[in-house]
Amino acid sequence: MPERIPVILNPAARSTQAAAREKAIRALTPAPELILTEGPGQATELAEKLAREGHPLIVAAGGDGTMNEVLQGLCRVNAARPAGEKHTALGVLPVGTMNVFSLELGLPSADLPACWAQISQGRFRELDLWMANDQYFVQLAGVGFDAEIIQETSWESKKRFGPLSYVMSAMQVLTRQPPVLSVHIEGRPSLHGSVVLVGAGRHYGGPVPVFRQASNQDGLLDVLVFRGLGGWEFAQMLRAILVDGYEPAEDIDYLQLREFTVTSTPAAPLEVDGELASIGTPVVFQAAPFKVQVAV
Numbered sequence: 001m002p003e004r005i006p007v008i009l010n011p012a013a014r015s016t017q018a019a020a021r022e023k024a025i026r027a028l029t030p031a032p033e034l035i036l037t038e039g040p041g042q043a044t045e046l047a048e049k050l051a052r053e054g055h056p057l058i059v060a061a062g063g064d065g066t067m068n069e070v071l072q073g074l075c076r077v078n079a080a081r082p083a084g085e086k087h088t089a090l091g092v093l094p095v096g097t098m099n100v101f102s103l104e105l106g107l108p109s110a111d112l113p114a115c116w117a118q119i120s121q122g123r124f125r126e127l128d129l130w131m132a133n134d135q136y137f138v139q140l141a142g143v144g145f146d147a148e149i150i151q152e153t154s155w156e157s158k159k160r161f162g163p164l165s166y167v168m169s170a171m172q173v174l175t176r177q178p179p180v181l182s183v184h185i186e187g188r189p190s191l192h193g194s195v196v197l198v199g200a201g202r203h204y205g206g207p208v209p210v211f212r213q214a215s216n217q218d219g220l221l222d223v224l225v226f227r228g229l230g231g232w233e234f235a236q237m238l239r240a241i242l243v244d245g246y247e248p249a250e251d252i253d254y255l256q257l258r259e260f261t262v263t264s265t266p267a268a269p270l271e272v273d274g275e276l277a278s279i280g281t282p283v284v285f286q287a288a289p290f291k292v293q294v295a296v
Helices: 018-026 042-052 064-079 100-105 112-119 145-152 155-161 164-173 231-244
Strands: 006-009 033-036 057-062 089-094 124-127 130-132 135-137 140-144 180-184 191-193 195-199 221-226 252-257 260-265 269-272 275-280 283-287 292-295
Touching: 006 018, 006 042, 006 064, 018 033, 042 057, 042 064, 057 064, 064 089, 064 100, 064 135, 064 275, 064 292, 089 100, 089 112, 135 269, 135 275, 140 145, 140 260, 145 195, 145 269, 145 275, 180 195, 180 221, 191 221
Parallel strands: 006 033, 006 057, 057 089, 089 292
Antiparallel strands: 124 292, 130 135, 130 283, 140 195, 140 269, 180 191, 180 260, 195 221, 221 252, 260 283, 269 275
């Protein structure tokens, strides 16, 4: 009998429909090895353990935060593997609050059996893998207001209100004085702003491509620097971008970079793939020394 594919279901992605989702995942064909975590952060530990055991594919069942937790674990193991040794691949079952990475991959997010059939068939795509200091990410990152909103959005709020929980947090965060962020790029003058959004792929928070020139296979990060905007000004401009896509504007710089550093006064939080990072500024963004294989 073929080895069952491990699927990690994070409690942070489980809402009032948790029992139904768990039942639906257990009913998938071929049957997965479903592993339920006991708290936030444990998905990383489990993914690391499974990767060390030699599983060729580990699937994250949840949203982008769960995906990133699993990514951290398997990348820790992949980073230590000798050159030429096969890496553990990442898979995603999008059942969380936000599922931007699955949208980027073109997975049938609304049809769980179809999504499982697609990612369990053994087809993989090699994507760029990025680092913000020692945190891995594959889709997006942010410094400033968007990371503060994630910081303020509790697991209990996400469980109760779903995507609306982020809007509720934003109402509080956007009234605050923004940090002063500086983006340092070798060979160029520094840029200054209140928010820095980083895209490895085209999507940031919904179906409209925010980073229109982005590709997750071009070795470049697409970077938006919002200059001199207060909280509500940033919110209005971001809303327009999420609805209509990015258009050149006086208060925004759009760059494509291989490496850069963000500093701030005062220190500002960092999010990677929608997951609050354990570190904040200063942050060095650069390519990881290896790529990531993703089930598609």
